[in-house]
Amino acid sequence: MSIPTVDALDALESESIHVFREVAGEFDRPVILFSGGKDSTLLVHLAVKAFAPAPVPFPLLHVDTGHNYPEVIEFRDALVAKLGLRLEVAHVQDWIDDGRLVERADGTRNPLQTVPLLDSIVEKKFDAVFGGGRRDEERARAKERVMSLRDAFGRWDPRKQRPELWNLYNGRHAPGEHVRVFPISNWTELDVWRYIQREGIELPSIYYAHQREVFRRDGMWLAEGPWGGPRGDETLERRTVRYRTVGDGSCTGAVESTATTLDEVIAEVTASRLTERGATRADDRLSEAAMEDRKREGYF
Amino acid sequence: MGENTRDLLRFATAGSVDDGKSTLVGRLLYDTKSVLADQIEAVQRASVDKGLTTPDLSLLVDGLRAEREQGITIDVAYRYFGTPTREFVLADTPGHVQYTRNTVTGASTAELAVLLVDARNGVVEQTRRHAAVLALLRVPRLVLAINKIDLVDYDQAVLEAIAKDFAGLARSLGFADDAVVTIPVSALVGDNVVERSPHTPWYEGPTLLGHLESVPVTGPEADAPFRLPVQYVIRPRTAADARSADASRWGDLHDYRGYAGQVASGTVRPGDEVVVLPGGHRTTVASVETADGPLAAAAAGRSVTILLTDDIDLSRGDVIAAADAPPRVTDELDATLCWLAEKPLRPGARLLLKHGTRTTQVIVGDLRDRLDTDTFALEQPAELAINDIGRVALRTADPLPVDDYADIRATGGFLLIDPPTGNTLAAGLVGDPLVLVDLPSRAPSTPGP
DSSP states (O other): OBOOOOBHHHHHHHHHHHHHHHHHHHOSSEEEEOOSSHHHHHHHHHHHHHHTTSOOSSOEEEEEOSOOOHHHHHHHHHHHHHHTOOEEEEEHHHHHHTTSSOOOTTOOOGGGGHHHHHHHHHHHTOOEEEOOOOTTSOTTGGGOOSEEEEOTTOOOOGGGOOOOBTTBOOOOOOTTOEEEEOTTTTOOHHHHHHHHHHHTOOOOGGGSOEEEEEEEETTEEEEOBTTBOOOTTOOOEEEEEEESSOOOTTTBOEEEOOOOSHHHHHHHHHHOSSOHHHHHBGGGGSSTTHHHHHHHTTOO | OGGGOOEEEEEEEEEOTTSOHHHHHHHHHHHTTOSOHHHHHHHHHHHHHTTOSSOOGGGGGOOOHHHHHHTSOOSOEEEEEEOSSEEEEEEEOOSSTTHHHHHHHHHHTOSEEEEEEETTTOSOHHHHHHHHHHHHTTOSEEEEEEEOGGGGTTOHHHHHHHHHHHHHHHHHTTOOGGGEEEEEOBTTTTBTTTBOOTTOTTOOSOOHHHHHHHSOSOOGGGGSOOEEEOOEEEOOOSHHHHHHTOHHHHOOOTTOOEEEEEOOBSEEOTTOEEEEETTTEEEEEEEEEETTEEBSOEETTOEEEEEESSOOOOOTTOEEEETTSOOEEEEEEEEEEEEOSSSOBOTTOEEEEEETTEEEEEEEEEEEEEEOTTTOOEEOOSOBOTTOEEEEEEEEEEEEEEOOTTTOHHHHEEEEEOTTTOOEEEEEEESOOOOOSSOTTSOOOOOOO
């Protein structure tokens, strides 16, 4: 039998499990947003632990920009099969094809995820939507609630947030409204990595150093793909890189790294001088309040 | 695990406008190297834009655009930093707009609060209000950070006078002397925040970070009787369910019925005699399960799944409690409310009450009194307005297993919710957790109606 501890990772795990169970107890149709990235993979791991030995009582939803890394999609499908989960996929391409969305001039599809997400929530009548957002990621997220009400338009109004007291979450909502739930709000990037190591959680291979053809843009290493490639005097070169976040291929940069193991990744994250979003997410650089603006519109 | 084990302290900051709280928090983050290069560069750019010669660390904790535009902080912000021995979750509560709402929110999950005062002003009205809210919410430990000591020339006499003044206030609010520590700091310069100041040789206590690293992370709940509000009943229904969840480890799940919840207080062990409330069935804990296997014991804060020896009817909303020290089951509550909504509370209001994992209807009876947080005098109110603290009588539709908030925070706290909008209206505290000492104006608590 294991000995109880007050270890920080145990405390964070217990808090996250508590949130999953509250939602299971109070909502009719929850769903976990799942991209195959490390934060959403952590969410799924925690959900499995929250309800073991019964299965996770929610499906997964992937809002798929189509700008994927094949390794991540393989990983996603293998995990879903292994755990016997149900996966729904909303393809951004479908929205572009039927004219509900228009491709952006810069080719980035991350901001385009909001409409398919909101449409899926309405269509499937999801009332609680789990996301892997963490408050340490970005300053607009520092003020996000664990359970955050969205109106019928999916909008976040930071001035109308409910006070969140003790561990008593108030998820009441009117028909048409839904609640975004962030079970790993209080985890830091380093907590996530340490826990992944402790629990032996598998991740897509692109989180570890590998050789890839990349080109330099805005200080980031971007990979060539269906979203485009080098322009002007940008040139492809072979580099040893890894990804710190998994997002739309057009705007998620790799970092140069030789970290091929979890120990090396943790050492690198510990020593890192840049935040994971600041280093590798062009979508957060669109404006000073980029995340805040996207959150208000219903982004996750 | 093992040598890498670090524990977690949740704490809150409170202070009035211009006490330099944002700078102090920025300093803690900066000096613990919790701020990364891109964030520092952003702050340096913004500082230059503002015509400053040194980086304004308060910009590190700058939040939403509306806040930047107005130069104020609207909402509680959560910050994270760590040292080799401990991780910190900091609830940074703004001082002026809706101070009760924000302080109550930040304090509700804190094991310690850092209250800031300006060394030039000492204990002011806001300090008294904040301290009263922290006392009411039963934050176990307080730090009085006397900031801007550089602006009083590190004068020991000034600091001792403020410390003495505050000690009297803390004592009258029921804080034990050893629960309060006073630390002279300059957030701007960095004195005694992370680095010991060369200017305060007369100060022998810890730096702020040193203190935060050494205080116990657990509150009084650890030693209180066992409570666990049931969140969810785990019943794998089919053989297919069991297979998908790695049946080999779990064995036969045919009769598995697990009660999932987070230990609210005390410790639970297999073999413990428990009572299930409000029903009143007594039974024994067969096993304390987690996905990683059974535990010999689980302490407050741990999420577990309890298996009981008897097959009894139990569902979400019930509380499993120590049989020899159970909570009382009642549908009539004397409670203290922190009113957080624009819409005032009047007697006769029909609302919802969320306690633990149960939500029930509630009718508000008499408004007994309202606390004047400036004078600590009690008044007879016609209503409770936003940011008011007052005592009320409540009657609930279902009986609730409750403890006095002063005894167990987790089973003594509740929410009041507005049925039409679903908004959270109040933080509720069972009983009268604010003990005012040497304040003759405070009437003794009266028994229920």
